[in-house]
Every structure is written in structure tokens, then in C-alpha cells.
Amino acid sequence: xxxxxxxxxLGMTRIFAESGEAVPVTVLEAGPNTIVQKKTTEKDGYxxxxxxxxxxxxxxxxxxxxxxxEKNGGSDPxxxxxxxxLTAEEAEGLESGGVIKVxxxxxxxxxxxxxxxxxxxxxxxxxxxxxxxxxxxxxxHEAFRHAGSIGAGSSPGKVIKGMKMAGQMGNARVTTRNLExxxxxIERNLIFVRGAVPxxxxxxxxxxxxxxx
Numbered sequence: 001x002x003x004x005x006x007x008x009x010l011g012m013t014r015i016f017a018e019s020g021e022a023v024p025v026t027v028l029e030a031g032p033n034t035i036v037q038k039k040t041t042e043k044d045g046y047x048x049x050x051x052x053x054x055x056x057x058x059x060x061x062x063x064x065x066x067x068x069x070e071k072n073g074g075s076d077p078x079x080x081x082x083x084x085x086l087t088a089e090e091a092e093g094l095e096s097g098g099v100i101k102v103x104x105x106x107x108x109x110x111x112x113x114x115x116x117x118x119x120x121x122x123x124x125x126x127x128x129x130x131x132x133x134x135x136x137x138x139x140x141h142e143a144f145r146h147a148g149s150i151g152a153g154s155s156p157g158k159v160i161k162g163m164k165m166a167g168q169m170g171n172a173r174v175t176t177r178n179l180e181x182x183x184x185x186i187e188r189n190l191i192f193v194r195g196a197v198p199x200x201x202x203x204x205x206x207x208x209x210x211x212x213x
Contacts, residue, residue, distance in 0.1 A: 110209075115203055
């Protein structure tokens with residue numbers, strides 16, 4: 001199933017395999033996700049399900065948000081509400097009010113993790129792009145961490161698009177592909193994937209079946 005399960009990143013740890021190898025893993029609290037609304041091609045022009053996940057105080061929801069949850073499935077308002085595109089065949093057995101759990105994934109499966117990277121603010125070229133620091137001798141003056149020349153003096157006579165320069169670093173959508181599922185804990189709704197996943201602890205992460213295995 002190509003559904004994107006909403007998860008909360010709990011952090012990283014390691015698991016020891018039977019061979020004694022220490023496997024670095026990211027622990028994700030994978031749902032359960034409640035289906036709030038179902039979109040169909042006949043009614044909405046596309047097939048998808050609207051998933052909700054995460055706790056939040058009821059006083060923080062607007063009246064419109066509360067009404068939306070009451071009309072569709074009657075579940076309590078959740079912190080996150082996002083759509084997941086599906087095929088008509090995949091969405092056929094799903095209805096509003098249903099619950100999707102972590103058991104849709106299995107050990108050894110390859111998945112993609114979609115999240116928002118940590119925001120690093122406005123950063124220079126050394127930190128953002130890995131530029132080398134210039135010599136601090138032989139006349140170099142107040143330009144130790146500068147980028148240097150950013151274009152030709154004559155032709156084309158302008159800064160070329162895509163030039164690596166200082167700017168906003170992080171806080172962008174990142175997809176980490178082909179992560180291996182190391183363990184699935186159905187009782188605690190946890191999924192352990194090998195390697196790092198974008199985002200800070202407690203951030204929202206979407207997990208789906210790998211698109212390019």
C-alpha cells in the first residue's frame with residue numbers, strides 16, 4: 001500500500017543484531033492514524049484519504065476544525081491532518097473512522113521517510129556548502145570565510161543562476177529514500193528504521209513504501 005503513514009520522530013538509538021552488529025536506528029511512533037475523510041474521483045476528482053494523528057488540547061482547535069472532525073468519522077480532533085494519495089483499488093476498503101496502524105509495514109521492507117529538516121537560519125557558504133576557509137596569512141584581509149568570485153567580469157557579466165551562496169539553511173522538505181525497516185513493534189505502534197530521518201525529535205515524519213527500490 002502506498003499510503004503515507006503519519007509518525008512522530010522519537011529519536012535515535014541502536015539495536016544489536018544476532019551477529020553482534022550495532023545497527024543505528026531511528027524510532028518512530030507510527031500512528032495509529034485515524035481516517036477522517038475519504039476523497040474519490042467521482043466526487044473530488046482524485047482518490048485519497050485524510051489522516052489524523054497526534055494529541056492536542058481541544059481548546060486550541062477552531063470551531064470549523066472541530067466540526068470537520070465531527071462530520072467525518074466523529075473522531076476527536078488531532079494535531080496533524082494530512083492527505084495521502086492512493087489508487088482507487090487501495091482506497092476501496094478504507095472508510096471514514098477507520099484506523100491504520102504500523103502493521104502495514106514489515107521487517108526488511110524498504111521505506112521512504114519524508115520530513116522537514118532542522119532549521120539552521122541564515123548561514124554562510126562555509127557551513128552551508130562546505131567551502132574551504134581561506135588562508136589567514138599572506139595578505140588575506142577580513143575575507144577568511146567569504147565565497148570569492150561569483151562570476152566573470154566580462155561575459156556573461158552577471159551572476160549565473162544556481163550559484164552557491166550564503167542563505168537560509170535547513171527548514172526544507174527532505175525525503176530520505178530506501179531506509180530498511182529493522183523492527184516493527186505493533187503493541188507500542190513503533191517502527192525502527194536503519195539510519196537517520198529528517199527532522200528534530202517529536203517532529204512529524206511521513207513513512208511510505210519505497211518508490212525507487
